[in-house]
Amino acid sequence: MKSFIKIIDPGFHTSIQDNGRYGYRRLGFPVSGPMDKYSFTTANKLVGNFKDEAVLETTFKGPKLLFSGPCVVAVSGAIIPIFKNDENIELNKPFFCDLGDVLELGVVENGFRNYISFSGGLCQNKIFGSYSQYYPISENGTITKGQNIKIKGGVTYKNKIKNELNNLSFDSKLKVFEGPYWNNLENELKNKILNTEFKIGSNDRMAYRLSGGVLENKISSFSASVMPGTVQLTPKGDLIVVMRDGQVTGGYPRILQLTENSQSLLSQFRTGKVISFEISEYDKSHQ
Protein backbone atom coordinates (compact mmCIF):
# COMPACT_ATOMS: atom_id res chain seq x y z
CA MET A 1 0.00 0.00 0.00
CA LYS A 2 1.21 3.47 -0.83
CA SER A 3 1.70 5.76 2.12
CA PHE A 4 0.99 9.45 2.08
CA ILE A 5 1.69 12.71 3.86
CA LYS A 6 -1.08 14.88 5.23
CA ILE A 7 -0.64 18.65 5.04
CA ILE A 8 -1.36 20.09 8.50
CA ASP A 9 -0.07 23.54 7.54
CA PRO A 10 1.04 24.31 3.96
CA GLY A 11 3.51 27.06 4.99
CA PHE A 12 3.93 30.34 3.10
CA HIS A 13 4.09 29.04 -0.49
CA THR A 14 4.69 25.33 -0.94
CA SER A 15 4.25 23.45 -4.21
CA ILE A 16 4.96 20.00 -5.64
CA GLN A 17 7.81 20.19 -8.16
CA ASP A 18 9.55 17.61 -10.29
CA ASN A 19 12.05 18.38 -13.04
CA GLY A 20 9.43 20.30 -15.03
CA ARG A 21 6.95 20.03 -17.86
CA TYR A 22 8.52 19.72 -21.30
CA GLY A 23 7.16 19.40 -24.82
CA TYR A 24 4.37 21.99 -24.38
CA ARG A 25 6.20 25.31 -24.58
CA ARG A 26 4.74 25.93 -28.03
CA LEU A 27 1.27 26.01 -26.41
CA GLY A 28 2.45 28.65 -23.96
CA PHE A 29 3.11 26.26 -21.04
CA PRO A 30 5.87 27.42 -18.72
CA VAL A 31 8.36 24.65 -17.92
CA SER A 32 7.89 24.93 -14.13
CA GLY A 33 10.10 22.68 -11.98
CA PRO A 34 12.43 23.62 -9.11
CA MET A 35 13.61 27.24 -8.74
CA ASP A 36 16.82 25.99 -7.11
CA LYS A 37 17.67 22.96 -9.20
CA TYR A 38 20.92 22.38 -7.33
CA SER A 39 19.19 21.89 -3.95
CA PHE A 40 16.37 19.93 -5.61
CA THR A 41 18.84 17.41 -7.05
CA THR A 42 20.73 17.27 -3.76
CA ALA A 43 17.54 16.51 -1.83
CA ASN A 44 16.66 13.67 -4.22
CA LYS A 45 20.13 12.12 -4.06
CA LEU A 46 20.08 12.19 -0.25
CA VAL A 47 17.06 9.87 -0.06
CA GLY A 48 18.42 7.52 -2.74
CA ASN A 49 16.27 8.74 -5.63
CA PHE A 50 18.32 8.09 -8.73
CA LYS A 51 16.12 10.25 -10.92
CA ASP A 52 14.67 13.70 -10.34
CA GLU A 53 11.53 12.69 -8.42
CA ALA A 54 8.77 15.07 -7.29
CA VAL A 55 9.52 16.93 -4.04
CA LEU A 56 7.99 19.78 -2.04
CA GLU A 57 9.41 23.23 -2.77
CA THR A 58 8.86 25.56 0.15
CA THR A 59 9.31 29.33 0.30
CA PHE A 60 10.30 31.41 3.34
CA LYS A 61 8.18 29.54 5.91
CA GLY A 62 8.01 25.77 5.63
CA PRO A 63 5.04 23.40 6.05
CA LYS A 64 3.95 20.97 8.78
CA LEU A 65 3.41 17.40 7.57
CA LEU A 66 2.01 14.20 9.12
CA PHE A 67 3.28 10.82 7.85
CA SER A 68 0.98 7.80 7.34
CA GLY A 69 3.75 5.30 6.67
CA PRO A 70 7.50 4.64 6.43
CA CYS A 71 9.64 6.89 4.28
CA VAL A 72 13.16 8.32 4.07
CA VAL A 73 13.14 12.12 4.04
CA ALA A 74 15.71 14.89 3.50
CA VAL A 75 15.67 18.69 3.42
CA SER A 76 18.01 20.83 1.29
CA GLY A 77 18.28 24.49 0.35
CA ALA A 78 17.94 27.48 2.68
CA ILE A 79 19.22 27.44 6.28
CA ILE A 80 16.05 26.69 8.25
CA PRO A 81 15.06 25.03 11.56
CA ILE A 82 13.79 21.47 10.97
CA PHE A 83 11.92 19.38 13.54
CA LYS A 84 10.76 15.77 13.43
CA ASN A 85 8.33 15.66 16.37
CA ASP A 86 10.54 17.45 18.94
CA GLU A 87 13.82 16.28 17.56
CA ASN A 88 16.11 18.76 15.81
CA ILE A 89 17.09 17.57 12.29
CA GLU A 90 20.10 18.67 10.25
CA LEU A 91 19.91 20.11 6.76
CA ASN A 92 21.22 17.83 3.97
CA LYS A 93 21.03 14.69 6.09
CA PRO A 94 18.50 11.92 5.37
CA PHE A 95 16.26 10.71 8.21
CA PHE A 96 13.49 8.17 8.68
CA CYS A 97 9.81 9.00 9.23
CA ASP A 98 6.98 6.57 10.02
CA LEU A 99 3.26 6.49 10.82
CA GLY A 100 2.35 9.39 13.11
CA ASP A 101 5.59 11.33 12.76
CA VAL A 102 5.23 15.08 12.29
CA LEU A 103 7.79 17.05 10.27
CA GLU A 104 7.87 20.81 10.64
CA LEU A 105 10.04 23.45 8.99
CA GLY A 106 10.32 26.90 10.57
CA VAL A 107 11.21 30.22 8.93
CA VAL A 108 14.36 30.58 6.80
CA GLU A 109 17.44 32.04 8.51
CA ASN A 110 19.52 32.39 5.34
CA GLY A 111 18.23 31.70 1.83
CA PHE A 112 14.62 31.57 0.67
CA ARG A 113 13.59 28.11 -0.58
CA ASN A 114 13.79 24.53 0.67
CA TYR A 115 13.32 21.14 -0.95
CA ILE A 116 11.82 18.26 1.03
CA SER A 117 12.47 14.94 -0.72
CA PHE A 118 10.84 11.57 -0.02
CA SER A 119 12.19 8.14 -0.95
CA GLY A 120 10.55 7.16 -4.26
CA GLY A 121 9.18 10.67 -4.67
CA LEU A 122 5.71 12.19 -4.47
CA CYS A 123 3.13 10.89 -6.96
CA GLN A 124 0.08 13.14 -6.80
CA ASN A 125 -1.73 14.07 -10.07
CA LYS A 126 0.67 13.92 -12.97
CA ILE A 127 -0.58 16.21 -15.74
CA PHE A 128 0.97 16.74 -19.21
CA GLY A 129 3.93 14.63 -18.23
CA SER A 130 4.78 16.34 -14.94
CA TYR A 131 3.84 16.49 -11.26
CA SER A 132 4.85 20.16 -11.06
CA GLN A 133 2.05 22.39 -9.83
CA TYR A 134 1.21 25.40 -11.97
CA TYR A 135 -2.29 26.84 -12.12
CA PRO A 136 -4.27 26.54 -14.43
CA ILE A 137 -2.46 23.54 -15.93
CA SER A 138 -2.78 21.73 -12.60
CA GLU A 139 -5.87 22.21 -10.42
CA ASN A 140 -3.92 24.21 -7.83
CA GLY A 141 -0.72 26.19 -7.81
CA THR A 142 0.23 25.15 -4.28
CA ILE A 143 -0.47 22.38 -1.76
CA THR A 144 -3.44 23.03 0.49
CA LYS A 145 -4.29 22.49 4.14
CA GLY A 146 -5.72 19.03 4.84
CA GLN A 147 -4.57 17.58 1.51
CA ASN A 148 -3.14 14.05 1.38
CA ILE A 149 -0.21 13.56 -1.00
CA LYS A 150 0.81 10.07 -2.10
CA ILE A 151 4.42 8.88 -1.75
CA LYS A 152 5.84 6.11 -3.93
CA GLY A 153 8.19 4.86 -1.20
CA GLY A 154 9.97 1.54 -1.49
CA VAL A 155 13.50 2.81 -1.96
CA THR A 156 16.31 1.72 0.31
CA TYR A 157 18.93 4.31 1.02
CA LYS A 158 22.51 4.34 2.10
CA ASN A 159 23.28 6.84 4.78
CA LYS A 160 26.42 8.12 3.11
CA ILE A 161 26.54 11.80 2.41
CA LYS A 162 29.16 12.94 -0.02
CA ASN A 163 30.93 16.23 0.52
CA GLU A 164 29.74 17.66 -2.78
CA LEU A 165 26.17 17.60 -1.52
CA ASN A 166 26.74 20.70 0.56
CA ASN A 167 24.82 23.88 -0.11
CA LEU A 168 25.88 26.33 -2.77
CA SER A 169 27.66 29.21 -1.12
CA PHE A 170 25.40 32.25 -1.19
CA ASP A 171 27.69 34.36 -3.38
CA SER A 172 26.06 37.53 -4.68
CA LYS A 173 28.02 37.52 -7.95
CA LEU A 174 25.91 35.70 -10.53
CA LYS A 175 27.62 34.01 -13.47
CA VAL A 176 25.95 34.70 -16.82
CA PHE A 177 26.40 33.95 -20.49
CA GLU A 178 25.95 36.65 -23.12
CA GLY A 179 22.33 36.62 -24.30
CA PRO A 180 21.18 36.77 -27.94
CA TYR A 181 20.92 40.59 -27.83
CA TRP A 182 24.11 41.30 -25.83
CA ASN A 183 26.33 42.16 -28.78
CA ASN A 184 23.78 44.65 -30.13
CA LEU A 185 24.21 46.77 -26.99
CA GLU A 186 26.57 49.73 -27.02
CA ASN A 187 29.79 49.17 -25.08
CA GLU A 188 28.92 51.90 -22.60
CA LEU A 189 25.67 50.14 -21.69
CA LYS A 190 27.41 46.75 -21.50
CA ASN A 191 29.99 48.13 -19.08
CA LYS A 192 27.32 49.79 -17.02
CA ILE A 193 25.41 46.52 -16.69
CA LEU A 194 28.51 44.59 -15.64
CA ASN A 195 29.60 47.24 -13.13
CA THR A 196 26.22 47.89 -11.52
CA GLU A 197 24.94 46.41 -8.29
CA PHE A 198 21.29 45.51 -8.77
CA LYS A 199 18.72 45.34 -6.01
CA ILE A 200 16.12 42.58 -6.08
CA GLY A 201 12.60 43.99 -6.23
CA SER A 202 9.34 42.04 -6.50
CA ASN A 203 9.90 38.36 -7.20
CA ASP A 204 8.06 35.07 -7.46
CA ARG A 205 8.22 31.79 -9.38
CA MET A 206 7.52 33.69 -12.63
CA ALA A 207 10.17 36.41 -12.52
CA TYR A 208 12.67 38.41 -10.49
CA ARG A 209 12.76 42.17 -11.07
CA LEU A 210 16.12 43.91 -10.58
CA SER A 211 16.78 47.63 -10.46
CA GLY A 212 19.92 49.64 -10.01
CA GLY A 213 21.77 51.66 -12.60
CA VAL A 214 20.29 54.17 -14.99
CA LEU A 215 19.95 51.82 -17.93
CA GLU A 216 17.26 53.74 -19.79
CA ASN A 217 17.29 52.86 -23.46
CA LYS A 218 15.28 53.13 -26.64
CA ILE A 219 15.73 49.56 -27.88
CA SER A 220 12.67 48.20 -29.63
CA SER A 221 12.60 44.45 -29.74
CA PHE A 222 10.25 41.83 -31.08
CA SER A 223 8.59 39.07 -29.09
CA ALA A 224 10.81 35.97 -28.96
CA SER A 225 11.40 32.83 -26.88
CA VAL A 226 12.65 33.27 -23.36
CA MET A 227 13.55 30.61 -20.79
CA PRO A 228 14.33 30.36 -17.10
CA GLY A 229 17.44 32.45 -16.39
CA THR A 230 16.96 34.90 -19.28
CA VAL A 231 17.70 38.50 -18.25
CA GLN A 232 15.58 41.03 -20.16
CA LEU A 233 16.21 44.79 -20.28
CA THR A 234 13.08 46.98 -20.07
CA PRO A 235 12.87 50.43 -21.72
CA LYS A 236 12.80 52.05 -18.25
CA GLY A 237 16.11 50.35 -17.51
CA ASP A 238 15.08 47.64 -15.06
CA LEU A 239 15.99 44.01 -15.55
CA ILE A 240 13.51 41.16 -15.52
CA VAL A 241 14.89 37.66 -14.95
CA VAL A 242 12.54 34.93 -16.21
CA MET A 243 12.12 32.16 -13.67
CA ARG A 244 10.59 28.65 -13.72
CA ASP A 245 6.91 29.61 -14.11
CA GLY A 246 7.76 32.47 -16.47
CA GLN A 247 6.35 33.17 -19.91
CA VAL A 248 7.65 31.25 -22.91
CA THR A 249 7.94 34.39 -25.03
CA GLY A 250 8.93 37.91 -24.02
CA GLY A 251 9.00 41.28 -25.73
CA TYR A 252 12.14 42.79 -24.23
CA PRO A 253 15.70 42.24 -25.49
CA ARG A 254 17.40 39.16 -24.01
CA ILE A 255 20.71 40.54 -22.87
CA LEU A 256 22.06 37.86 -20.53
CA GLN A 257 21.47 34.23 -19.60
CA LEU A 258 22.09 33.00 -16.05
CA THR A 259 23.97 29.70 -15.70
CA GLU A 260 21.97 26.91 -14.08
CA ASN A 261 23.78 27.34 -10.75
CA SER A 262 23.21 31.12 -10.86
CA GLN A 263 19.48 30.52 -11.33
CA SER A 264 19.57 28.30 -8.25
CA LEU A 265 21.45 31.00 -6.33
CA LEU A 266 19.13 33.84 -7.38
CA SER A 267 16.10 31.85 -6.25
CA GLN A 268 17.62 31.70 -2.75
CA PHE A 269 17.64 35.53 -2.62
CA ARG A 270 14.71 37.79 -1.87
CA THR A 271 13.62 41.44 -2.04
CA GLY A 272 16.34 43.90 -1.03
CA LYS A 273 19.34 41.64 -1.69
CA VAL A 274 22.04 43.22 -3.90
CA ILE A 275 23.59 41.19 -6.73
CA SER A 276 25.88 41.76 -9.71
CA PHE A 277 26.78 39.88 -12.90
CA GLU A 278 29.96 38.29 -14.17
CA ILE A 279 30.26 37.04 -17.78
CA SER A 280 31.15 33.37 -18.29
CA GLU A 281 32.43 31.83 -21.50
CA TYR A 282 30.55 28.95 -23.09
CA ASP A 283 32.30 25.68 -22.41
CA LYS A 284 33.15 24.50 -25.90
CA SER A 285 35.07 21.43 -24.71
CA HIS A 286 32.16 19.08 -25.45
CA GLN A 287 32.14 20.18 -29.08
Added chain:
Amino acid sequence: MCFKINFNSYGEKAIIIDFKNNIDKNIYVAWQSELCISLQKEFHDILEDVVFSFSEITLFFKILPNRVHEKKISTWIKNFSLTKQHILRNLWEIPVCFDEVFSEDLLVKSENNSITYESYISEFLKCIFEVHHYGFLPGFLYLSGLPLKLHLPRKPTPEKYVAPGTVAVGESYVGVYPQKSPGGWNRIGRTYCSFFNNKNNPPCYTLPGDKIKFISISLDEYQSQIDKIHQNNIPKSSSFEIIY
Protein backbone atom coordinates in the same frame (compact mmCIF):
# COMPACT_ATOMS: atom_id res chain seq x y z
CA MET B 1 11.25 26.65 -50.01
CA CYS B 2 14.94 27.27 -49.53
CA PHE B 3 16.82 29.37 -47.01
CA LYS B 4 20.01 29.80 -45.07
CA ILE B 5 20.13 28.28 -41.59
CA ASN B 6 22.09 30.15 -38.93
CA PHE B 7 22.55 28.62 -35.49
CA ASN B 8 23.16 30.93 -32.52
CA SER B 9 23.80 29.78 -28.96
CA TYR B 10 21.25 30.81 -26.34
CA GLY B 11 22.56 29.74 -22.94
CA GLU B 12 24.24 26.36 -22.86
CA LYS B 13 21.34 24.17 -23.86
CA ALA B 14 19.35 26.18 -26.41
CA ILE B 15 20.01 27.19 -30.00
CA ILE B 16 18.23 29.89 -31.98
CA ILE B 17 17.60 29.48 -35.69
CA ASP B 18 17.20 32.98 -37.04
CA PHE B 19 14.69 33.40 -39.88
CA LYS B 20 14.70 37.19 -39.97
CA ASN B 21 16.38 37.51 -43.35
CA ASN B 22 14.84 34.47 -44.90
CA ILE B 23 11.11 34.28 -44.87
CA ASP B 24 8.07 36.45 -44.79
CA LYS B 25 6.90 35.90 -41.25
CA ASN B 26 3.23 36.21 -42.08
CA ILE B 27 3.08 33.72 -44.93
CA TYR B 28 4.75 30.67 -43.45
CA VAL B 29 3.18 30.39 -40.01
CA ALA B 30 1.54 27.01 -40.63
CA TRP B 31 4.71 25.73 -42.26
CA GLN B 32 6.90 26.88 -39.37
CA SER B 33 4.62 25.29 -36.81
CA GLU B 34 4.61 21.97 -38.72
CA LEU B 35 8.40 22.18 -38.91
CA CYS B 36 8.61 22.63 -35.13
CA ILE B 37 6.26 19.73 -34.38
CA SER B 38 8.11 17.45 -36.83
CA LEU B 39 11.52 18.47 -35.44
CA GLN B 40 10.39 17.70 -31.91
CA LYS B 41 9.13 14.26 -32.98
CA GLU B 42 12.21 13.43 -35.05
CA PHE B 43 14.78 14.53 -32.45
CA HIS B 44 12.84 13.71 -29.25
CA ASP B 45 15.88 11.97 -27.80
CA ILE B 46 17.88 15.21 -27.73
CA LEU B 47 15.23 17.97 -27.91
CA GLU B 48 12.88 18.75 -25.02
CA ASP B 49 11.00 21.61 -26.76
CA VAL B 50 10.87 23.50 -30.04
CA VAL B 51 9.26 26.95 -30.04
CA PHE B 52 8.75 29.46 -32.80
CA SER B 53 8.00 33.13 -32.40
CA PHE B 54 7.94 36.02 -34.83
CA SER B 55 11.21 35.48 -36.62
CA GLU B 56 13.02 32.60 -35.03
CA ILE B 57 12.81 28.99 -33.95
CA THR B 58 14.33 28.07 -30.60
CA LEU B 59 15.55 24.53 -30.00
CA PHE B 60 15.71 23.51 -26.34
CA PHE B 61 18.07 20.58 -25.81
CA LYS B 62 18.03 17.88 -23.15
CA ILE B 63 21.81 17.65 -23.51
CA LEU B 64 24.65 20.05 -24.31
CA PRO B 65 24.35 20.38 -28.09
CA ASN B 66 27.44 20.06 -30.30
CA ARG B 67 28.38 20.59 -33.95
CA VAL B 68 27.27 17.06 -34.90
CA HIS B 69 23.75 17.74 -33.61
CA GLU B 70 23.64 21.07 -35.44
CA LYS B 71 24.70 19.43 -38.70
CA LYS B 72 22.09 16.66 -38.38
CA ILE B 73 19.29 19.11 -37.62
CA SER B 74 20.30 21.52 -40.35
CA THR B 75 20.33 18.71 -42.96
CA TRP B 76 16.96 17.50 -41.74
CA ILE B 77 15.41 21.00 -41.98
CA LYS B 78 16.77 21.41 -45.52
CA ASN B 79 15.13 18.13 -46.55
CA PHE B 80 11.87 19.15 -44.87
CA SER B 81 11.88 22.45 -46.74
CA LEU B 82 12.38 20.70 -50.09
CA THR B 83 9.50 18.25 -49.49
CA LYS B 84 6.02 19.29 -50.51
CA GLN B 85 3.89 19.77 -47.37
CA HIS B 86 0.11 19.38 -47.33
CA ILE B 87 -1.07 21.09 -44.19
CA LEU B 88 -4.67 20.97 -42.93
CA ARG B 89 -5.95 23.92 -40.97
CA ASN B 90 -9.31 25.23 -39.72
CA LEU B 91 -11.25 28.45 -40.01
CA TRP B 92 -12.99 29.10 -36.68
CA GLU B 93 -16.00 31.31 -36.04
CA ILE B 94 -15.68 32.84 -32.59
CA PRO B 95 -18.73 34.55 -31.08
CA VAL B 96 -17.78 37.78 -29.32
CA CYS B 97 -19.92 40.21 -27.36
CA PHE B 98 -18.85 43.80 -28.01
CA ASP B 99 -21.19 45.28 -25.41
CA GLU B 100 -19.79 48.39 -23.76
CA VAL B 101 -19.29 46.53 -20.46
CA PHE B 102 -16.65 44.39 -22.19
CA SER B 103 -15.04 47.05 -24.38
CA GLU B 104 -14.20 49.83 -21.94
CA ASP B 105 -10.67 50.32 -23.29
CA LEU B 106 -11.98 50.80 -26.81
CA LEU B 107 -14.44 53.41 -25.55
CA VAL B 108 -11.59 55.37 -23.97
CA LYS B 109 -9.33 55.05 -27.02
CA SER B 110 -12.00 55.96 -29.58
CA GLU B 111 -12.62 59.25 -27.76
CA ASN B 112 -9.11 60.48 -28.63
CA ASN B 113 -8.96 58.81 -31.99
CA SER B 114 -9.99 59.40 -35.55
CA ILE B 115 -12.02 56.18 -35.64
CA THR B 116 -15.35 55.87 -33.86
CA TYR B 117 -16.27 53.02 -31.55
CA GLU B 118 -18.91 51.72 -34.00
CA SER B 119 -16.71 51.82 -37.09
CA TYR B 120 -13.83 50.19 -35.16
CA ILE B 121 -16.05 47.20 -34.36
CA SER B 122 -17.49 46.95 -37.84
CA GLU B 123 -13.99 47.05 -39.39
CA PHE B 124 -12.79 44.49 -36.83
CA LEU B 125 -15.61 42.10 -37.78
CA LYS B 126 -14.54 42.23 -41.44
CA CYS B 127 -11.06 40.87 -40.60
CA ILE B 128 -9.94 37.29 -40.90
CA PHE B 129 -7.13 36.74 -38.44
CA GLU B 130 -4.41 34.10 -38.40
CA VAL B 131 -3.33 32.20 -35.29
CA HIS B 132 0.35 33.11 -35.10
CA HIS B 133 1.63 31.44 -31.96
CA TYR B 134 0.89 30.79 -28.30
CA GLY B 135 2.73 32.68 -25.60
CA PHE B 136 2.38 34.74 -22.41
CA LEU B 137 0.02 32.20 -20.77
CA PRO B 138 -0.99 28.58 -21.56
CA GLY B 139 -3.37 28.88 -24.51
CA PHE B 140 -2.94 32.66 -25.00
CA LEU B 141 -3.34 33.19 -28.75
CA TYR B 142 -1.45 35.79 -30.71
CA LEU B 143 -3.56 36.59 -33.79
CA SER B 144 -2.08 38.50 -36.70
CA GLY B 145 -3.85 40.33 -39.52
CA LEU B 146 -5.07 43.50 -37.81
CA PRO B 147 -5.10 46.43 -40.29
CA LEU B 148 -2.90 49.40 -39.35
CA LYS B 149 -5.83 51.74 -38.63
CA LEU B 150 -7.10 49.33 -35.94
CA HIS B 151 -3.77 49.09 -34.08
CA LEU B 152 -3.97 50.25 -30.45
CA PRO B 153 -0.86 50.97 -28.34
CA ARG B 154 -0.35 48.84 -25.23
CA LYS B 155 -1.20 50.50 -21.94
CA PRO B 156 1.74 52.06 -20.09
CA THR B 157 0.67 50.28 -16.91
CA PRO B 158 -0.99 46.84 -17.16
CA GLU B 159 -4.38 46.18 -15.55
CA LYS B 160 -4.19 43.96 -12.47
CA TYR B 161 -7.19 41.88 -13.59
CA VAL B 162 -8.31 40.90 -17.07
CA ALA B 163 -11.20 38.41 -17.24
CA PRO B 164 -10.95 35.04 -19.05
CA GLY B 165 -12.42 35.22 -22.57
CA THR B 166 -11.37 38.85 -23.02
CA VAL B 167 -10.56 39.75 -26.62
CA ALA B 168 -7.88 42.41 -26.59
CA VAL B 169 -5.66 44.41 -28.93
CA GLY B 170 -1.95 45.09 -28.29
CA GLU B 171 -0.26 47.07 -31.07
CA SER B 172 -0.76 44.97 -34.23
CA TYR B 173 -1.91 41.81 -32.48
CA VAL B 174 -5.21 40.50 -31.19
CA GLY B 175 -5.19 38.18 -28.18
CA VAL B 176 -7.74 36.13 -26.27
CA TYR B 177 -7.10 35.73 -22.52
CA PRO B 178 -7.55 32.04 -21.55
CA GLN B 179 -7.61 32.74 -17.82
CA LYS B 180 -7.82 35.70 -15.47
CA SER B 181 -4.50 37.47 -15.41
CA PRO B 182 -2.86 40.89 -15.36
CA GLY B 183 -2.71 42.39 -18.84
CA GLY B 184 -1.69 45.52 -20.71
CA TRP B 185 -3.72 45.06 -23.89
CA ASN B 186 -6.91 46.97 -24.77
CA ARG B 187 -10.10 45.10 -23.96
CA ILE B 188 -12.54 45.31 -26.86
CA GLY B 189 -14.92 42.35 -26.31
CA ARG B 190 -15.58 39.05 -24.56
CA THR B 191 -16.13 35.49 -25.83
CA TYR B 192 -17.55 32.51 -23.94
CA CYS B 193 -15.33 30.13 -25.93
CA SER B 194 -12.37 28.77 -24.07
CA PHE B 195 -9.18 28.15 -26.06
CA PHE B 196 -7.51 26.16 -23.31
CA ASN B 197 -8.79 23.15 -21.38
CA ASN B 198 -6.44 21.17 -19.16
CA LYS B 199 -8.80 18.15 -19.33
CA ASN B 200 -8.27 17.80 -23.09
CA ASN B 201 -5.23 16.46 -24.90
CA PRO B 202 -4.21 18.46 -26.83
CA PRO B 203 -5.41 21.19 -24.44
CA CYS B 204 -5.65 23.80 -27.23
CA TYR B 205 -7.67 23.05 -30.37
CA THR B 206 -6.38 25.87 -32.55
CA LEU B 207 -3.06 25.59 -34.38
CA PRO B 208 -0.72 28.24 -35.77
CA GLY B 209 -1.92 28.91 -39.32
CA ASP B 210 -5.60 28.48 -38.40
CA LYS B 211 -7.88 31.37 -39.37
CA ILE B 212 -10.25 33.11 -36.99
CA LYS B 213 -13.32 35.19 -37.78
CA PHE B 214 -15.14 36.95 -34.96
CA ILE B 215 -18.96 37.01 -35.02
CA SER B 216 -20.81 39.64 -33.00
CA ILE B 217 -23.31 38.40 -30.40
CA SER B 218 -25.61 40.22 -27.98
CA LEU B 219 -25.07 40.50 -24.26
CA ASP B 220 -28.11 38.23 -23.72
CA GLU B 221 -26.65 35.52 -25.90
CA TYR B 222 -23.27 35.82 -24.18
CA GLN B 223 -24.89 35.46 -20.77
CA SER B 224 -27.00 32.46 -21.79
CA GLN B 225 -23.86 30.66 -23.08
CA ILE B 226 -21.33 31.59 -20.42
CA ASP B 227 -22.60 28.90 -17.99
CA LYS B 228 -21.84 26.25 -20.60
CA ILE B 229 -18.20 27.28 -20.81
CA HIS B 230 -17.13 24.23 -18.82
CA GLN B 231 -18.92 21.83 -21.16
CA ASN B 232 -16.18 21.85 -23.76
CA ASN B 233 -17.65 24.60 -25.82
CA ILE B 234 -15.73 24.22 -29.07
CA PRO B 235 -16.80 26.75 -31.73
CA LYS B 236 -17.84 26.11 -35.34
CA SER B 237 -15.11 25.46 -37.85
CA SER B 238 -14.42 24.45 -41.45
CA SER B 239 -11.15 22.99 -42.69
CA PHE B 240 -8.88 24.02 -45.54
CA GLU B 241 -5.61 22.79 -46.99
CA ILE B 242 -2.37 24.70 -47.51
CA ILE B 243 0.35 23.33 -49.79
CA TYR B 244 3.93 24.51 -49.52
